[in-house]
Amino acid sequence: MVKHMTDNIKVYALSTCPYCRRTKQFLKDNGIDCDIVDVDLLEGKEQDDLLDEIERITGKQSFPVVLIGSEVIVGHNEEKLRKALGL
Amino acid sequence: MTPSGEGRVFCPVCSVRFPPPKGVGDGEEVMCPVCGQKLLIRASADGWTGDRVGKYSDQEILDRIDAFARIRGYVFNEMKAEIIEGLIDKRRKFGDFYCPCRLRHDGEHQCPCRPTRGGDVERDGRCHCGLFWMKT
Ligand SMILES: [Zn+2]
Numbered sequence: 499m500v501k502h503m504t505d506n507i508k509v510y511a512l513s514t515c516p517y518c519r520r521t522k523q524f525l526k527d528n529g530i531d532c533d534i535v536d537v538d539l540l541e542g543k544e545q546d547d548l549l550d551e552i553e554r555i556t557g558k559q560s561f562p563v564v565l566i567g568s569e570v571i572v573g574h575n576e577e578k579l580r581k582a583l584g585l
Numbered sequence: 586m587t588p589s590g591e592g593r594v595f596c597p598v599c600s601v602r603f604p605p606p607k608g609v610g611d612g613e614e615v616m617c618p619v620c621g622q623k624l625l626i627r628a629s630a631d632g633w634t635g636d637r638v639g640k641y642s643d644q645e646i647l648d649r650i651d652a653f654a655r656i657r658g659y660v661f662n663e664m665k666a667e668i669i670e671g672l673i674d675k676r677r678k679f680g681d682f683y684c685p686c687r688l689r690h691d692g693e694h695q696c697p698c699r700p701t702r703g704g705d706v707e708r709d710g711r712c713h714c715g716l717f718w719m720k721t
Binding site: 514516559 | 664667668670671672674675678679685686687688714715
């Protein structure tokens with residue numbers, strides 16, 4: 499199996515957050531295959547563990563968080579997304 | 586009947602106690618001077634109680650954020666409608682109008698949240714969710 503770059507793309511979002519929605523839409527519009535998790539819709543330990551992970555990676559609890567390879571993009575930022583994705 | 590508790594109304598949104606405007610009494614509407622919530626006040630043995638007018642309705646949050654912005658002199662931008670959608674979605678999923686861009690479902694994070702009431706907009710130019718902005 500060829501490992502696609504998109505295997506690495508993860509989005510941590512809140513289902514209620516308009517900036518998260520814009521990021522999701524941007525990725526969709528550009529045909530980017532990614533793994534999207536609405537953290538607010540998780541429960542219990544699963545949510546706690548992911549929040550710890552997000553805080554470890556970004557130093558805070560702010561959304562959306564997009565992980566593209568080793569790149570971490572916090573907040574909706576089309577310029578950074580374009581650059582990281584080579585669009 | 587004169588309520589005790591120094592005749593102050595408790596705001597269930599921002600938890601302040603404020604004296605009702607002069608001449609306003611039992612069964613009348615007042616606005617919380619801190620968060621802008623409309624409250625129906627009632628005299629009780631423990632003081633005034635204030636019930637949220639239109640509790641949980643879309644109109645309640647629309648009125649509250651407009652009143653709060655007016656009190657503070659803040660302005661909105663083009664994200665306003667989408668952020669309001671997020672607030673209404675929070676209410677539907679998590680029980681009240683909590684910050685749509687945070688994962689905090691407690692009294693301190695009802696819009697306008699405590700950090701915002703405490704001066705985040707003056708410090709950062711905007712609130713965390715980008716609903717309230719300093720006038721430029
Ligand atoms: Zn209040």
